[in-house]
Amino acid sequence: MKQSKLLIPTLREVPNNAEARNLQLLLRAGFIRQVSGGVYAYLPLAMRVLKKMNAIIEEEFEKIGAVEIKMPTLLPLSLLEKTGLTSSDEKAYNFKNRTGKNFILGSTYEELISELIGDEVSSYKRLPLTLFQIETKYRNDKRSRFGLLRSYEFIMSDAYSFHATEKSLDEMYRAYQKAFSRIFERLGVKVKSLLGDSQIDEQTDALEYMALSESGDKVGCFSTGSDYAADLQAATSAFTSKKSHESLKEIEKVTFDQQKNLEEAAVALDIPLQKTIKTQLYIADDQPILILVRADQKVNELKVKKYLQVQRLNAADETKVETYFKSAPTYLGPIGVSIDCPIYADLQVQDLANALTGANEENTYLQNINPERDLQVEYYADFRLVKEGDVSPDNSGTLELKKGVEVGRMVKVGTYFSERLKTSVLDENGQHIPVQMGYYELGISRLLATVAEQNSDQEGINWPAEVAPxxxxxxxxxxxxxxxxxxxxxxxxxxxxxxxxxxxxxxxxxxxxxxxxxxxxxxxxxxxxxxxxxxxxxxxxxxxxxxxxxxxxxxxxxxxxxxxxxxx
Amino acid sequence: MKQSKLLIPTLREVPNNAEARNLQLLLRAGFIRQVSGGVYAYLPLAMRVLKKMNAIIEEEFEKIGAVEIKMPTLLPLSLLEKTGLTSSDEKAYNFKNRTGKNFILGSTYEELISELIGDEVSSYKRLPLTLFQIETKYRNDKRSRFGLLRSYEFIMSDAYSFHATEKSLDEMYRAYQKAFSRIFERLGVKVKSLLGDSQIDEQTDALEYMALSESGDKVGCFSTGSDYAADLQAATSAFTSKKSHESLKEIEKVTFDQQKNLEEAAVALDIPLQKTIKTQLYIADDQPILILVRADQKVNELKVKKYLQVQRLNAADETKVETYFKSAPTYLGPIGVSIDCPIYADLQVQDLANALTGANEENTYLQNINPERDLQVEYYADFRLVKEGDVSPDNSGTLELKKGVEVGRMVKVGTYFSERLKTSVLDENGQHIPVQMGYYELGISRLLATVAEQNSDQEGINWPAEVAPxxxxxxxxxxxxxxxxxxxxxxxxxxxxxxxxxxxxxxxxxxxxxxxxxxxxxxxxxxxxxxxxxxxxxxxxxxxxxxxxxxxxxxxxxxxxxxxxxxx
Missing domain, CATH: 3.40.50.800 (Anticodon-binding domain)
Known part of the structure; x- marks a missing residue:
């Protein structure tokens, strides 16, 4: 093909506002152009790469029996409401058509395809069945970043499998793992697989595929001593209880002349952060709850949500904290809580002796809190986010945290959607059984950016043979x-x-x-x-x-x- | 491939609400399913046909030097406003994202691609250039109909060409005509090409490609005596002035006891409809105007709009008519108009003698109106919609009107967009010249439906070899x-x-x-x-x-x- 017939607007200089390396490479080589923040046009060279990527995915998916379909972008809100989406969901593009019907711009298709299977497949004999599509998806993000890595619209391949038995789902889940590995290899990208967050519950298997990159918006936790690798949200660390042998002192109230948060108060009182209790108010569904972690730790909200089995968990804002506690969030503490507000604490808190915490009064803290003596904790559990250097959960080595791009993910969904959408088939005995489902996603525009970034030098991109334009x-x-x-x-x-x-x-x-x-x-x-x-x-x-x-x-x-x- | 691995939900019976034959065929054969009114999912067999159709289009377009790109669905409203779209346009899906930015769901890409070319191409040496995409488009129609023929979201191939000279544009326009013919032949569809409406002005060349079908929402006008074929909106008929030789009578006012519209009044007075003048009030941009046609004819608003060179032309509603005329629309007439309201009349009106028209009073009409004597007409021109039996404009035969589906269209856009969006290049002499543009569109989901409909019998579909699943x-x-x-x-x-x-x-x-x-x-x-x-x-x-x-x-x-x- 003659270059004069193609639109390849190369750039000598790195364009302004292109902080991410993938964006610099693809803009300079004339593959893409930004139409608006977070919205890109793919020019002829990018289109050729995309088509080769898609062909590889189609080929590898067909090898494991997956069949391509195309679902619509305009999804009826009424369908998504069945699994909990509301019209006020901020991440969805939500609008009415002229007849007054509410639509959501497609970002998730589990509901639609579950309903399709429910309508069209009635017997276990028609299973297993696995379908996929390669489509543009939409996300109403607060801001777009990192070029194609986090844009408002993006190309994604989403595959779904349906089974009569868990065994059949297990087999397909393994088949997709192999297909993903072959795809990444053919695309020329190095990708790590991590324990993922299924967003369903802790028991549900999920895998995340991460390409390490400084432009990534995900964090992976990797053990220095074993194969353990997990997404930050899903990661756990080994916890060994070490009760303090200090003798318990009497609670003392300390009031400062000026505003100090818990960390500043600890410094002023020469107390290490490992001996403090940070108190945070959450609204879990409609119930206020307190979560306690040490001030050197952060709450992993997902762990809390899954532990409590609630649909929604939101950190209370200042107004809400003052309504319940007549105190600013800074001075929140777990002692003398008069309202109905169960307290949950991280395992590390249980081991503390003579700790410092807020007193629910301005500029005031309580010293010498001893949880077992002083606190009414409902449950102690692992509620904290892991940190660099934490002990790996298999007790081999410690955790290293690295930034990366999530380029794929799969979830052994099970019956989560089929139970909510009543997707069932008849089994050998004529009994209705809920369909077992698997979900397998590849971020195609992210992979395009990742292939370019991982295969590049100072002069430009070095496309791997199979996807070179x-x-x-x-x-x-x-x-x-x-x-x-x-x-x-x-x-x-x-x-x-x-x-x-x-x-x-x-x-x-x-x-x-x-x-x-x-x-x-x-x-x-x-x-x-x-x-x-x-x-x-x-x-x-x-x-x-x-x-x-x-x-x-x-x-x-x-x-x-x-x-x-x-x-x- | 094993049928058990595919989702092919065939139906024994014609489903309810599937009035269009294409819908019956595709639903019964398990190719598509309706997700919501006007929104469809393409199942595995349809996907295979679509991919073959796309491959044919890509191949034929590549032969004429066209190169594939992919533009985004989320189009900034600010861009489309440059050529006159407003946020109140009812046909566009219009919404804000979380940052407050207004987006339109992609339905037209002339603006975006013109701006892209304007930004990236600076010299005539880089032209001609022709780019296309195959993408889902969106239309916020009042209602969806006829299955895939008129749906809220649909697949379309849109191609654009850019040139430094009109001659180069002419050549490409002809090349696309040949490519379209080859594509239709390979898809196995019979398609007629018609003079189309460019939606720019009367001088701009446009072609429409129509597949005749009872489910079509377009009307084609075909001469019985020549090759003349035109879209109803673009069609003209031969007009030979035949002045009446009647002697002019004095105007007489007739008032009825009860409500009668013009047609009913003519019947009551035994006057043929060919001797009546229907008066309609329009707002052209912001100026009220009256359009006169005989009551046996209809106004072709497009002809009016192009003749007057206005951006917007809207029929005035009852309230507006009463504001200007203190009369209901039924009794509107062109005599004694006191406000600033220019009158434009169809050529046929000029020939009338002793005609009947409204008197701008309840239940009242004027007889014996003689336009040259009685009316202040600014211009007489062809403002009427052609009718079955009208004389073909080439004076060979008469016009037959047939329903059809518009499956393609091309417009020799010229400099319309490049002038509005300042898309220019430097010519040999270093002078800025506006880029010449061509536009070439194929309705892919419509073609899928048309292929199925044209190639079918009582038992089902007979797919042509090249696109069979x-x-x-x-x-x-x-x-x-x-x-x-x-x-x-x-x-x-x-x-x-x-x-x-x-x-x-x-x-x-x-x-x-x-x-x-x-x-x-x-x-x-x-x-x-x-x-x-x-x-x-x-x-x-x-x-x-x-x-x-x-x-x-x-x-x-x-x-x-x-x-x-x-x-x-």
Missing amino acids: FDLHIVQTNMEDETQTKLTNTVEKMMIEAGYQVLVDDRLERGGVKFADADLIGCPVRITVGNQADEGTVSIKFKQTQATIEVKQEELISTLDILLNSES | FDLHIVQTNMEDETQTKLTNTVEKMMIEAGYQVLVDDRLERGGVKFADADLIGCPVRITVGNQADEGTVSIKFKQTQATIEVKQEELISTLDILLNSES
Whole structure:
């Protein structure tokens, strides 16, 4: 294909406001353009990569029996309400059409496909069945960031499997794991699989696939001593109870002249943060509750939510705290709570002796709190977010925290949706059984960004062979040289006949401009038709290794065959 | 592929509320399901057809140098406002995101792509350039109808070309016409090309592609005596002035005892409708105007809009008419108009003598109106909608009106958008020139419906070879017969090796059920593995011709090769 027919607006400089490396690479190489914050257009080169990525996904999914469908973008709100979405959900684009019907822009399809299966499949004999689509999805985020990594609209492949038995679901879940591995390998991305958060309950298996990146908005926790790897929200750490042997002192009230939060009060009183109790008010569904952790820790709200089995958990704002406690959030404490407000505390709190906590009064704290003696705690459990250096839950090594991009995820959903949407089939005995479901997602625009980022150098992108927009980039250095033009045409024809996808830079530009663009764009091989054209010689440059050789026209195909095969 | 792995929910009966034939066919054959009024899911078989359709379009477009891109669905309202869209436009889905930014769900991309070209292309040397996308689009219609023909969301291919000269645009416009013809032929649909409405002005070339269908919501006008064919809105008819030789009578006022509209008054007074003047009030941009046509004709608002070169033309509602005329719309007339309200009349009105019209008083009409004597008409022009039987504008034959589906359209847009969006390039002399633009659209979900409708019989669909979901449908009549199973597996393997796409009905159903489903689904060839399996004999049925033959396993491939090639 002639470069003059394509729209490839390369940039010499890194554009403003492009902080993420994936964005710098793709903008500079002319693959994408921003239409509006968080909204991008994919230009011809990106489109070619996307289509190759999709073809790989389709091929690998078809190998495990998955079949492609296309579900609509306009989803009736009434359907999503069945599993708890409300029209006030901030993350959904929500609007009425002219007939007054409420629609949500598609971001999640578990409900729609569960209902479809419920309507159309009535017998266990029609199962297992696994369907997928590759579609644009929408997220009404507070802000977009990191280019294609966190945009308002993005391309995603979402696959679903349906089964009559858990065993069948287990098998398919493993099949998708293998398919994902093959896909990542063919895309040329290094991805780690982590224990994920199923967003259903703690027992539900979930895997997250993370590409490590400084632009990532996820955190993975990796053990230094074992294979343990988990998403920050899902991660746990080993906890060994170590009761203090201090003798219990009497509670003392301390009032400061000026405002101090718990951390500042501890410093002033020379108490380590490991001997403090931070008190936080949450509204769990409609019930106010207090969660206690040490001030050197943070609450993992997901753990709380799952432990309490509530639908919604929201940190109370200042107004709400004052309504219940007549105190600012800063001075909140667990002693003398008069309202109906159960207290839940992290396991570490149980071990404390003579700890410091808020007194529910301005600038005032209580010293020498001893939980077993002084607090009315409903349950002690693991409610804290893990931290760098925590002991791995398998007691092998400690946890390292790394930033990454979530490029895929799968959840052994089970009967969560089928029970809520009444998706059942008849089993061998004619009894209704809820359908077992699996969910498997790949972030395609995120993967595009990740492939570019992981396969790049200072000059630009180095596309892996299977997803490169073109296999070969032929650069003619002087368009006015007829010998060069003739040789370029011959080489192009020869290469196309040999089965290569070829991009020919036929622009009236200087060689230097063309080379710089070719380096940005990143096809695996560049063939330069230059000064030696009259001898029938061209030079080949391998983008990734930077290796360059000169070859006679008639040896070009055999040379490429040998070198490309030895590279792979 | 095994049928048990696919979701193909066939229906024995025509479903309720499926009035359009395309909907009946696609629902019964298990290709699509309605998710909500006007919103459909494409199941595995439809997805296979869609992908083949897209591949044909991509291939034919690539032949003429078009390159694929992908533009976003979330379009900033601020961009579309530049060419006149307002946030109150009813046909657009319009909403704010969490940051307060207004978005429109993509339905038109002329603005976005013009701006992209304006930003990224600066020299005539980079032109011509032609880009296309295949994307879901959205229309906030008052109601959805006719299944996939008029739905709230639909799949469309939209192509754009950009040129430095009109000549280059002309060439590309012709290239797209040829590409469209090849695409329709390969899809197996019969499509007529019509003079279209460019929605820009009368001088702008536009073509519409219409598939005749009773479910169509468009009307095409076809000459009985020539090739003239035009969309109803764009159609004109020959007009030969025939002045009446009646002697002019004095105006007479007639008041009825009861309410009568103009048509009823004419009947009561025994005056033919051809001798009446219907008066309609419009607001053209902000100016009230009157349009006069005979009461046996209708106003073509598009002709008025283009003639007056206004952006907006709206029929005045009752309240507005009464504000200006102190009269109900029924009794509106062109005599004694005291406000500033220019009068425009259709050419036919000019020829009238002693005509009847409203008197701007309740139940009252004026007789013997003679336009040249009595009316202050600004301009006489062709303002009427053509009718069945009108003389073709080339004076060859008369016009026949037929319903159809618009499956494609192209417009030689010229500089309309580039002038409004300041999309210019530098020419050879370093001067800024506005870019010439062409627009080329294909309705893909509509074409899917049209292919099914045009290629069907009482039993179901007969997919044309190039877009059939599978080439061959192998039906094993008895799944418990091991000889049949063995032969089925052999035939399947053989056919796949010969390059055919094969669907195998491996369901535990009776032969009759399987045959009926195969007839609904409509693969070009059915191979039945039945009672004669032990002799190695299968039967072949060609869906379209209904021809059936029995063939020995070893002769199957050669027989199919001969018969399929002779069919095409």
